[in-house]
Amino acid sequence: MAAAASRTTNLLLLGLILAVVSLVVAARRGAAPWARGFKYYLWMALFVVGLRVVFRVLLDAGVGTTVLFTLPEVPLPEVAAGIRLGGVVTAEAVLSAVREGMRLATLIICVGAANALANPKRLLAAVPPALHEVAVAVTVGLSVAPQLVESAQRVHRARRLRGESGRRRHVLRDVLVPVASDALDRSLMLAASMSSRGHGRLAGQGRAARRGAVALVLGGMLALCAGAYAWLDATVSRPVAMAALVAGTAAGVAGMVLSGRRVVRTRYRPDPWAAEEWAVAACGVLAATGMFLASSRDPLALDPSPNVLAWPQLPLVALVSVLLGALPAVLAPPVQPRDAHRSVRAAAGSTAPEVGVS
Amino acid sequence: MSIGMPDDGPGAAIRFERVGHTYPGAHAPTLAGVDLAIPEGELCVVVGPTGSGKSTLLGAINGLVPHFTGGTLRGRVTVEGRDTAVHRPHDLAEVVGVVGQDPLAGFVTDVVEDELAYAMEQLAVPPAAMRKRVEETLDLLGIAELRRRALVDLSGGQQQRVAIGAALTPQPRVLVLDEPTSALDPNAAEEVLAAITRLVHDLGVTVVVAEHRLERVVQYADRVVALDGRGSVLSGPPGEVLAGSPLAPPVMALAEVAGWSPPPLSVRDARRLAAPLRNRLTPPAVHAHGESGSGGPVLLSARGITVRHGHAGEVLAVRDVDMDLLAGRVVALMGRNGSGKSSLLWALQGSGTRHSGTVQLQGADPASMPRSKARHAVALVPQSPTDLLYLTTVDGECERADLECGARPGTTRAWLDRLVDGIDGTSNPRDLSEGQRLALALSVQLVGRAPVVLLDEPTRGLDHSAKERLGGELRTLAAQGRSVVVATHDVEFVACWADEVTVMAEGEVVAHGPTAEVITASAAFAPQVARIMHPEPWLTVQQVTDALAMSQPKSLRDPEP
Numbered sequence: 001m002a003a004a005a006s007r008t009t010n011l012l013l014l015g016l017i018l019a020v021v022s023l024v025v026a027a028r029r030g031a032a033p034w035a036r037g038f039k040y041y042l043w044m045a046l047f048v049v050g051l052r053v054v055f056r057v058l059l060d061a062g063v064g065t066t067v068l069f070t071l072p073e074v075p076l077p078e079v080a081a082g083i084r085l086g087g088v089v090t091a092e093a094v095l096s097a098v099r100e101g102m103r104l105a106t107l108i109i110c111v112g113a114a115n116a117l118a119n120p121k122r123l124l125a126a127v128p129p130a131l132h133e134v135a136v137a138v139t140v141g142l143s144v145a146p147q148l149v150e151s152a153q154r155v156h157r158a159r160r161l162r163g164e165s166g167r168r169r170h171v172l173r174d175v176l177v178p179v180a181s182d183a184l185d186r187s188l189m190l191a192a193s194m195s196s197r198g199h200g201r202l203a204g205q206g207r208a209a210r211r212g213a214v215a216l217v218l219g220g221m222l223a224l225c226a227g228a229y230a231w232l233d234a235t236v237s238r239p240v241a242m243a244a245l246v247a248g249t250a251a252g253v254a255g256m257v258l259s260g261r262r263v264v265r266t267r268y269r270p271d272p273w274a275a276e277e278w279a280v281a282a283c284g285v286l287a288a289t290g291m292f293l294a295s296s297r298d299p300l301a302l303d304p305s306p307n308v309l310a311w312p313q314l315p316l317v318a319l320v321s322v323l324l325g326a327l328p329a330v331l332a333p334p335v336q337p338r339d340a341h342r343s344v345r346a347a348a349g350s351t352a353p354e355v356g357v358s
Numbered sequence: 359m360s361i362g363m364p365d366d367g368p369g370a371a372i373r374f375e376r377v378g379h380t381y382p383g384a385h386a387p388t389l390a391g392v393d394l395a396i397p398e399g400e401l402c403v404v405v406g407p408t409g410s411g412k413s414t415l416l417g418a419i420n421g422l423v424p425h426f427t428g429g430t431l432r433g434r435v436t437v438e439g440r441d442t443a444v445h446r447p448h449d450l451a452e453v454v455g456v457v458g459q460d461p462l463a464g465f466v467t468d469v470v471e472d473e474l475a476y477a478m479e480q481l482a483v484p485p486a487a488m489r490k491r492v493e494e495t496l497d498l499l500g501i502a503e504l505r506r507r508a509l510v511d512l513s514g515g516q517q518q519r520v521a522i523g524a525a526l527t528p529q530p531r532v533l534v535l536d537e538p539t540s541a542l543d544p545n546a547a548e549e550v551l552a553a554i555t556r557l558v559h560d561l562g563v564t565v566v567v568a569e570h571r572l573e574r575v576v577q578y579a580d581r582v583v584a585l586d587g588r589g590s591v592l593s594g595p596p597g598e599v600l601a602g603s604p605l606a607p608p609v610m611a612l613a614e615v616a617g618w619s620p621p622p623l624s625v626r627d628a629r630r631l632a633a634p635l636r637n638r639l640t641p642p643a644v645h646a647h648g649e650s651g652s653g654g655p656v657l658l659s660a661r662g663i664t665v666r667h668g669h670a671g672e673v674l675a676v677r678d679v680d681m682d683l684l685a686g687r688v689v690a691l692m693g694r695n696g697s698g699k700s701s702l703l704w705a706l707q708g709s710g711t712r713h714s715g716t717v718q719l720q721g722a723d724p725a726s727m728p729r730s731k732a733r734h735a736v737a738l739v740p741q742s743p744t745d746l747l748y749l750t751t752v753d754g755e756c757e758r759a760d761l762e763c764g765a766r767p768g769t770t771r772a773w774l775d776r777l778v779d780g781i782d783g784t785s786n787p788r789d790l791s792e793g794q795r796l797a798l799a800l801s802v803q804l805v806g807r808a809p810v811v812l813l814d815e816p817t818r819g820l821d822h823s824a825k826e827r828l829g830g831e832l833r834t835l836a837a838q839g840r841s842v843v844v845a846t847h848d849v850e851f852v853a854c855w856a857d858e859v860t861v862m863a864e865g866e867v868v869a870h871g872p873t874a875e876v877i878t879a880s881a882a883f884a885p886q887v888a889r890i891m892h893p894e895p896w897l898t899v900q901q902v903t904d905a906l907a908m909s910q911p912k913s914l915r916d917p918e919p
Contacts, residue, residue, distance in 0.1 A: 194466055195422070197448075267479060
């Protein structure tokens with residue numbers, strides 16, 4: 001959906017994309033903490049649009065004919081001759097600012113929706129074995145953040161017991177030292193626990209195999225870089241560039257598979273990839289291709305001239321592709337309801353120590 | 359050194375041969391010359407004062423010491439035939455399962471089921487076998503209905519059982535637990551101990567447990583390993599190792615006073631021997647410390663306290679509680695985890711949220727005072743004392759506390775030296791033992807000379823002598839005319855040192871009265887001596903000792919025929 005949004009500044013279409021994305025999120029997000037963050041993305045999007053409009057109004061809003069109001073003009077020194085501060089504010093300028101802002105805002109909201117709908121830990125579990133160590137590090141990091149917040153709250157509360165008589169500049173130290181040492185202790189305990197349960201086992205592999213894997217990955221990356229440069233450079237022939245890209249990708253993948261053999265792990269109940277998952281993926285791909293097609297066939301409707309104040313049109317192909325994006329709201333499997341048992345300790349966890357809260 | 363048990367030759371599951379360990383930068387070795395052979399299928403309890411090397415001993419079984427913690431390990435540790443010098447902790451994962459003190463800190467995933475499967479994933483067990491073993495472990499520990507619950511939503515006892523399950527799924531032959539019941543209320547602790555004994559008796563797993571509170575576990579123990587704090591160990595059956603030791607549980611101390619031999623280890627065995635003792639002694643008056651009704655004026659009066667938690671205040675932690683704190687009394691606040699004890703104490707101090715209700719302390723409300731003044735009215739020592747400490751030296755903390763309260767320099771240090779001796783002023787507070795950290799936090803809070811002192815779960819993790827000192831200090835504070843409230847699970851501590859007990863459940867006060875009356879009324883809360891001498895209201899071994907001493911001259915005065 002983000003790819004679709006990037007092709008257009010048509011306000012109606014953008015608004016429709018927003019609505020579709022919000023629908024999918026509302027229908028399919030769970031109750032997990034990362035899902036609750038969606039509203040912050042909405043706020044950020046609003047902020048982006050507002051900021052754009054404000055800057056446009058202040059700096060260069062004289063394009064077009066329909067004048068809204070006039071700001072006092074502030075004369076600038078010769079150095080900044082190209083910039084005009086204040087002056088006439090026209091509707092066309094404001095509208096074009098709104099359009100640009102909306103495009104960026106829609107992109108942000110699409111990213112936010114992806115964030116809200118996906119469980120990061122499940123995503124990390126599906127990472128190829130070669131990147132397993134990195135994925136584990138990221139997973140552990142994700143669980144540390146809420147602990148840090150809770151730890152800081154506890155320490156802040158304890159500071160009040162001592163009377164908060166420290167000077168202002170000591171506040172950071174007073175809170176930071178206990179939180180940091182608490183985080184360090186907990187991470188050491190976690191590491192000991194993971195190590196005792198077998199994390200870090202590596203299957204034996206010959207030195208030749210390991211060296212080979214490294215060489216493949218490095219060589220593949222170099223080939224990819226060369227291929228990308230060749231593609232963009234007009235003097236190199238297309239087939240050569242394409243060959244370099246393909247060879248680079250193949251080498252990289254082979255290297256990853258080879259080094260992935262070292263990590264010996266099985267997965268307990270891996271997420272199934274069935275018909276529903278294919279359907280959702282297909283919807284996303286079709287929405288993007290539909291928009292690309294529409295923009296190549298009828299660019300003016302998707303990207304209206306910024307200086308004309310006219311009601312935007314709604315071409316059929318674009319409309320259909322955007323509406324396709326709403327299908328995952330019904331196609332994707334519903335979120336399994338988590339046991340909604342909030343004990344006192346969980347509720348008090350935001351304001352009280354977590355272990356054995358009494 | 360081994361007492362009275364044959365040294366099993368090749369059949370020992372865990373064998374320590376002349377093992378010594380020194381941490382990097384330490385002056386003295388933590389362990390020296392330890393020789394130990396634990397046969398298969400035994401429940402072995404490791405005891406010793408804090409800092410004596412219990413965690414080091416347990417870590418050495420798994421290989422975490424020295425591979426993870428650093429230091430030099432001398433001698434040889436062999437587990438099921440594997441030498442830990444050659445095998446790292448992740449290689450021993452299918453032989454040794456480890457459960458740490460804080461189960462939440464050791465959880466890797468979000469959900470119970472995934473946590474149980476984690477160890478098997480790392481060991482590359484085939485998926486079909488994984489499913490089967492997860493189901494078996496859920497049934498074995500009685501947590502089947504929790505399978506899709508989030509780990510942070512579980513109670514302490516449930517979390518501890520999930521941690522045990524997560525260590526059990528690779529089917530190890532040895533299980534090591536570091537203070538599993540320290541954070542749990544008595545009933546949750548019973549559940550965990552029942553699960554452990556079931557493992558030993560039904561599955562034949564060798565279990566090594568480190569514990570401070572021996573009352574519950576010594577009756578099931580086959581062997582006790584006592585660390586003396588100088589690096590060596592004494593290993594043997596509980597009756598022999600703990601005889602005469604200050605670490606002995608009340609049942610064994612009572613046996614020694616009453617002259618029972620061999621000493622009974624459980625309440626049932628002791629009751630069979632206790633009938634003559636009960637008949638011989640006159641039961642004490644119900645006032646445990648002789649001060650019921652003789653308390654001083656009311657220092658703090660609280661009415662209708664209500665505390666809510668959660669985003670929309672949906673969880674009611676404390677419901678409409680009234681409380682009066684009298685001068686010169688030590689009140690124990692008991693109740694299972696989640697019953698609102700912490701929330702009530704924080705609300706009384708004024709730093710915690712209080713949705714309704716009034717607190718009156720000498721005409722003022724602590725919540726409306728500025729924090730620096732409230733410290734001089736009500737002093738609270740929180741559950742984890744290290745939250746209060748943020749400087750890098752003990753001396754620095756003491757000086758800072760003197761400055762904050764406007765006290766004479768050296769006051770805090772003097773308090774600290776009274777509570778615990780031998781603390782090096784240049785050491786980092788985080789390197790101190792549990793008891794020392796608590797003493798430091800207590801000194802810092804007491805410098806304000808507040809008339810009301812509240813302590814939130816101070817007894818967790820304290821060894822026997824530290825608890826004695828704490829109890830003595832609380833009595834001293836009460837004798838100075840202050841009012842002391844202690845939230846705790848430790849019934850033996852309450853029996854020795856508290857005048858009154860308030861029991862909370864689900865945010866309400868369900869019982870309140872003199873110690874002897876409240877804690878002898880229910881089986882879960884009664885101390886061991888009370889259960890042995892039931893129905894008479896004895897609380898502590900000291901009471902029995904004093905009564906015996908008084909009854910001796912009487913028998914001598916009996917007229918001769």
